[in-house]
Amino acid sequence: MRAEPGSGRRRTTMTILSSLIGSDYRPAGSAAARALQDVVTDVHLPGSDRYAALTRTSNLTHAISPVAVVEARSPMDVSRTLRLAAAFGTPVAVQGTGHGATEEMRDAILVHTAAFDEVTIHPQERWARVGAGVRWERVLDACAPHGLAALCGSSPDVGVVGLLTGGGLGPVARSHGLSSDTVRAFEVVTGDGVVRRVSATEHPDLFWGLRGGKGSLGIVTAVEIDLVDLPEIYAGGLWFVGDDVDRVLRTWAVWCELLPEEGTTSVAVMRLPDMDPFPEPLRGRVSLHVRFAWTGDPGVGAEMIQAIRSAGDAVLDSVDVMPYHALGDVHADPVDPMPLHETTMLLDDLGPDGVERLVELVGTRARSAQAMVEVRQLGGRVREGDACAFAHRDAAFSVFTIGLMIPEVAQAVTRDAVRIAAGLEPWARSGSLPNFTDTAGRAWADRVFTPLVARRLRALSLAYDPAGVLLAARGVRS
Ligand SMILES: Cc1cc2nc3c(=O)[nH]c(=O)nc-3n(C[C@H](O)[C@H](O)[C@H](O)COP(=O)(O)OP(=O)(O)OC[C@H]3O[C@@H](n4cnc5c(N)ncnc54)[C@H](O)[C@@H]3O)c2cc1C
Secondary structure: OOOOOOHHHHHHHHHHHHHHHOOOOOHHHHHHHHHHHHHOOOEEOOOOHHHHHHOOOOEHHHOOOOOEEEEOOOHHHHHHHHHHHHHHOOOEEEEOOOOOOOOOOOOOEEEEOOOOOOEEEEOOOOEEEEEOOOEHHHHHHHHHHHOEEOOOOOOOOOEHHHHHOOOOOOOOHHHHOOHHHHEEEEEEEEOOOOEEEEEOOOOHHHHHHHOOOHHHOEEEEEEEEEOEEOOEEEEEEEEEEOOHHHHHHHHHHHHHHHOOOOEEEEEEEEEOOOOOOOOHHHOOOEEEEEEEEEOOOHHHHHHHHHHHHHHOOOOEEOOEEEEHHHOHHHHOOOOOOEOEEEEEEEEOOOHHHHHHHHHHHHOOOOOOOOOEEEEEEOOHHHHOOOOOOOOOOOOOEEEEEEEEOOOOOHHHHHHHHHHHHHHHHHHEEOOOOOOOOOOOHHHHHHHHOOHHHHHHHHHHHHHHOOOOOEHHHHHHHO
């Protein structure tokens, strides 16, 4: 092919230009960012301290660099941002904590919800109104004096709305269902910039789509959730090391199938480094963390967990009656920013053959490069609840791997994750949970939604976001 006359010179000029301005020069988005400053007050541009603070992500391999951050203070700020972005053809993303970032956001405007910080508890009627910037910890603390519980996930550091828009599979999910089943109403700004109240009776189509569809239909500014009368639970974790790891894992796989739905459980095979802040008995060795939360009579819960206690000598055992607001202790998830490689899959079954394969893949004698391989049992009331865009209520287990992406082991971690997924393939089903995501865009939507759910979300997106301004809708629209 013949080069166009002058094309070499143009390329040279562009190269000199971009080296002068830096690789951060993004003309289309930058024009939108400048215009934004006329319509909303708190716009933060790259280089400012506030921009740096609001673009932090907890997985350091998912750094984000939007053209601008709007620190929204009202639904109208969100509306103005969406309308202006649509006029410029600039996509808009949303973030509350940075725990679930998957997109680079290079050409997008980010709406940050930190300033939506309302938590109002209505103890008599047992519901709460929560701003989109609030993390679960604040809701749990506000509910505690009333003996009430909000259905959070395993980590109270996660954002309320981020979790709820992905369904939300928490430590008491089998007895109380998906967290998103507790949503009464959303206050949301849909992609067309319209502020709407959405509930089972107001825009029921959006109510279906916002529970499981993540941010693909709109930017939620507040949510109303039902609370549960649950001041205390019988819960905690047991840790095993050495030969007990494989033995207890085998027992757990049989035992969890017998567990009534008052019990929710998961296991995590951990390979923790030999360093602070990890507890001494777990450092530098393979360990098994059995998590258990029982919402029925504690005496029966103690009877239930006895099978696990008898299967090995736990080096740590925190299972006891605890206040519900301490629920984060059950999984004790670390939340410090780290470079991580995460994968996720769903299983239809585990059974004796499945657990043997799991032991072979990640047990004490396996050479696994993952820091954690977690298996959560689903079932129970996760299967119930109204229809919504959460597409895999009937899966039996979820598997989640996390490896540390430091240069020395990064290649081994990614190869090993593929090995584990391939090894569990006979028990797997296609699909994934919206909140446990290792991908973005089309690949994410293809895994998380069934074709039917994806088509319905796409139709809603065309209706409520005609310009396709929401970055999170890319997956369902492509
Ligand atoms: C330590 C840890 C433990 C976890 N445990 C669980 C668990 O037990 N169960 C579970 O289901 N998930 C769990 N997750 C996954 C978590 O629910 C998702 O990562 C979730 O997206 C985080 O939401 P966020 O608001 O904190 O993160 P953010 O990064 O702020 O948001 C992530 C995404 O959520 C959506 N979102 C956030 N805010 C809004 C909004 N205002 N409007 C519309 N969409 C919005 C967007 O799609 C956004 O990209 C865990 C994550 C971590 C880090």
